[in-house]
Amino acid sequence: VGQTTPPPFQVRVPSHSRQLLLQLNTQRTKGFLCDVIIVVQNALFRAHKNILAASSAYLKSLVVHDNLLNLDHEMVSPGIFRLILDFIYTGRLAECEPGGEQSLGAVLAAASYLQIPGLVALCKKKLKRSGKYCHLRGGYAPYKLGRGLRAATPVIQACYSGTPRPVDLPPVEPAAPLNTQCGELYASAAQGTPLHPHGLCPPERHCSPPCGLDLSKKSPTGPSAQLLPTDRLLPGEPREPSLPPRHDSPPVSAGLLGGHAAAYKDSPPGGEPGGHPHAPDPFRSTPPCAEPPLPRADGRELMYRWMKHEPLGPYLDEGEAEKELEREEKADSPPAAPQPRYPSVESNDLEPDNSTSEETGSSEGPSPGDALDRYCNHLGYEPESLGDNLYVCIPCGKGFPSSEQLNAHAADPATLRQHEKTHWLTRPYPCTICGKKFTQRGTMTRHMRSHLGLKPFACDACGMRFTRQYRLTEHMRIHSGEKPYECQVCGGKFAQQRNLISHMKMHAAGPDGKAKLDFPDSVYAMARLTADQLGLKQEKAAELLSHTSHFLSDPKAMESLYPLAKFTAEHLGLSQDKAAEVLVQAPHLHAEAARTIERYSPPYSPTPARALTPLPGANVKLLPFSPLHTRPPWGGDHPRGLAATVP
DNA sequence: CTGGGGACGGGGCCC
DNA sequence: GGGGCCCCGTCCCCA
Numbered sequence: 253v254g255q256t257t258p259p260p261f262q263v264r265v266p267s268h269s270r271q272l273l274l275q276l277n278t279q280r281t282k283g284f285l286c287d288v289i290i291v292v293q294n295a296l297f298r299a300h301k302n303i304l305a306a307s308s309a310y311l312k313s314l315v316v317h318d319n320l321l322n323l324d325h326e327m328v329s330p331g332i333f334r335l336i337l338d339f340i341y342t343g344r345l346a347e348c349e350p351g352g353e354q355s356l357g358a359v360l361a362a363a364s365y366l367q368i369p370g371l372v373a374l375c376k377k378k379l380k381r382s383g384k385y386c387h388l389r390g391g392y393a394p395y396k397l398g399r400g401l402r403a404a405t406p407v408i409q410a411c412y413s414g415t416p417r418p419v420d421l422p423p424v425e426p427a428a429p430l431n432t433q434c435g436e437l438y439a440s441a442a443q444g445t446p447l448h449p450h451g452l453c454p455p456e457r458h459c460s461p462p463c464g465l466d467l468s469k470k471s472p473t474g475p476s477a478q479l480l481p482t483d484r485l486l487p488g489e490p491r492e493p494s495l496p497p498r499h500d501s502p503p504v505s506a507g508l509l510g511g512h513a514a515a516y517k518d519s520p521p522g523g524e525p526g527g528h529p530h531a532p533d534p535f536r537s538t539p540p541c542a543e544p545p546l547p548r549a550d551g552r553e554l555m556y557r558w559m560k561h562e563p564l565g566p567y568l569d570e571g572e573a574e575k576e577l578e579r580e581e582k583a584d585s586p587p588a589a590p591q592p593r594y595p596s597v598e599s600n601d602l603e604p605d606n607s608t609s610e611e612t613g614s615s616e617g618p619s620p621g622d623a624l625d626r627y628c629n630h631l632g633y634e635p636e637s638l639g640d641n642l643y644v645c646i647p648c649g650k651g652f653p654s655s656e657q658l659n660a661h662a663a664d665p666a667t668l669r670q671h672e673k674t675h676w677l678t679r680p681y682p683c684t685i686c687g688k689k690f691t692q693r694g695t696m697t698r699h700m701r702s703h704l705g706l707k708p709f710a711c712d713a714c715g716m717r718f719t720r721q722y723r724l725t726e727h728m729r730i731h732s733g734e735k736p737y738e739c740q741v742c743g744g745k746f747a748q749q750r751n752l753i754s755h756m757k758m759h760a761a762g763p764d765g766k767a768k769l770d771f772p773d774s775v776y777a778m779a780r781l782t783a784d785q786l787g788l789k790q791e792k793a794a795e796l797l798s799h800t801s802h803f804l805s806d807p808k809a810m811e812s813l814y815p816l817a818k819f820t821a822e823h824l825g826l827s828q829d830k831a832a833e834v835l836v837q838a839p840h841l842h843a844e845a846a847r848t849i850e851r852y853s854p855p856y857s858p859t860p861a862r863a864l865t866p867l868p869g870a871n872v873k874l875l876p877f878s879p880l881h882t883r884p885p886w887g888g889d890h891p892r893g894l895a896a897t898v899p
Numbered sequence: 900c901t902g903g904g905g906a907c908g909g910g911g912c913c914c
Numbered sequence: 915g916g917g918g919c920c921c922c923g924t925c926c927c928c929a
Contacts, residue, residue, distance in 0.1 A: 698910085727907085
């Protein structure tokens with residue numbers, strides 16, 4: 253452990269890491285094999301989970317669970333994230349504004365938020381060089397959320413000034429989002445100094461857009477500092493969804509979180525369990541350092557904690573990986589073509605100042621044209637590598653034959669934002685009466701109706717009132733007698749679909765909750781479908797047949813059902829291919845099905861009258877027939893709904 | 900007592 | 915924001 257000298261028999265390709273990184277970045281720019289989308293305010297970025305996870309502890313914690321990430325735009329703007337993503341994939345930090353200490357500070361804050369120590373160190377170094385960095389009290393600020401310490405997030409915000417004032421702290425907003433009581437932090441210039449929407453670029457400069465999609469038609473929620481406490485809101489005065497998704501909160505190192513994880517997950521609503529660091533109240537409502545305070549730690553100590561509790565990528569050790577790469581590249585970099593490199597870090601062995609030009613990408617950085625092309629193509633996949641639907645929407649997995657169709661699918665901002673929330677389980681809409689939180693405003697207002705007893709939908713027949721129109725429609729079927737939901741197994745009819753679903757579970761499950769041995773029903777259902785050919789189109793019959801598969805639960809018995817399915821398919825007039833498709837759609841058959849089908853011997857000859865004739869002695873449950881059925885599939889008449897023993 | 904059906908409330912989600 | 919639909923769950927009644 254710790255030995256870096258390779259054994260003598262190993263052969264090392266010095267440029268391997270660099271070439272790998274170049275390839276990955278190329279793939280990213282083409283969207284090839286990208287498996288995650290990062291949403292930053294109004295911008296989408298595509299990337300590779302592995303790369304993000306290897307670079308950022310925060311992103312690592314997110315990509316495990318989601319293919320669609322939403323970053324707190326108050327912590328990282330689209331333009332800043334573009335720079336950070338470029339850095340992750342190239343090791344270089346581009347700047348499009350000369351002397352952009354202010355932007356550099358924003359990068360520093362965002363890099364800290366995202367937990368990218370290598371970039372943090374680079375920014376600190378560059379800010380120090382320019383004299384704009386003020387290392388106040390260390391670098392990393394564990395801050396409090398809700399009850400006690402819930403996160404020891406290394407939030408670094410640069411102490412810098414974009415104005416000529418060299419070391420002044422920018423003014424901190426009264427509702428500064430970050431707690432300053434228990435740790436160290438710097439004020440963020442981004443709080444008071446809005447950035448160009450594209451990040452570092454001043455408006456007059458035409459730098460590349462952060463990505464190819466603009467979701468800004470509906471602007472995201474306002475700043476949380478405008479929040480009113482719940483108890484100060486009047487009923488019917490729903491507050492704005494202001495708490496960003498919990499995922500926006502930086503991840504919690506397991507070691508630092510310790511026993512607070514439960515409190516994080518299970519805090520009562522009043523405790524603002526999903527409280528975001530930007531929410532003002534959690535910080536003020538709890539005493540400072542209610543939990544044993546973390547020892548004062550500088551950035552290096554906390555990075556050590558990260559490493560100790562959650563091994564991360566090469567950035568974790570502040571410098572080792574970068575040094576390794578630098579050594580590697582010094583060994584083989586052709587001087588005429590400088591290659592991407594990891595940034596130097598705040599250590600004693602900084603590379604010479606000529607690194608600045610490379611870090612800023614002044615010579616190799618993406619030109620606006622390159623970047624534009626890159627981001628305009630970010631939705632495509634290399635067509636030779638994927639099937640027919642070459643363009644895949646990462647969040648939903650849908651494939652599209654063209655990038656236009658994919659863009660049309662993915663660029664619906666309202667739907668996408670709405671869908672995002674389903675992934676992050678954000679509940680930004682609290683009920684002002686009971687505090688319960690909801691994912692959608694409409695759901696919350698609907699819930700409020702129940703509190704207020706508002707039932708605007710009344711039944712003309714009985715006067716019963718409902719909170720929803722759909723419920724009234726459902727209710728009206730009681731009066732009309734309409735039962736549109738029919739069980740395909742037994743023919744039972746229901747006025748409410750949910751009752752049919754409940755009924756179907758009865759078919760599928762036995763008393764112990766396990767799969768029910770109900771094959772006679774399924775046999776009947778198959779035969780019934782066969783008879784339905786009299787009144788149904790073939791496709792419809794096949795569709796119904798496929799729907800009968802859900803109550804069969806043993807794949808091993810599937811083969812035993814082949815004769816039945818084959819018979820059924822034949823009598824539906826299906827082709828062999830279609831019959832095979834039907835079989836595939838009946839994936840789960842119970843073992844009892846196999847035994848039962850053996851009782852129907854000889855199995856399913858092409859003669860319908862004989863095909864389903866049970867063996868003598870088989871106890872067959874006779875079920876009500878639909879109007880289409882005048883006789884059981886195996887022929888003969890019998891009273892409806894009676895069990896009979898086959899003679 | 901139990902299983903099943905009828906009716907309904909509530910929340911999630913998508914259009 | 916509203917509508918529609920799905921799902922989960924509950925209560926009540928009845929055989």
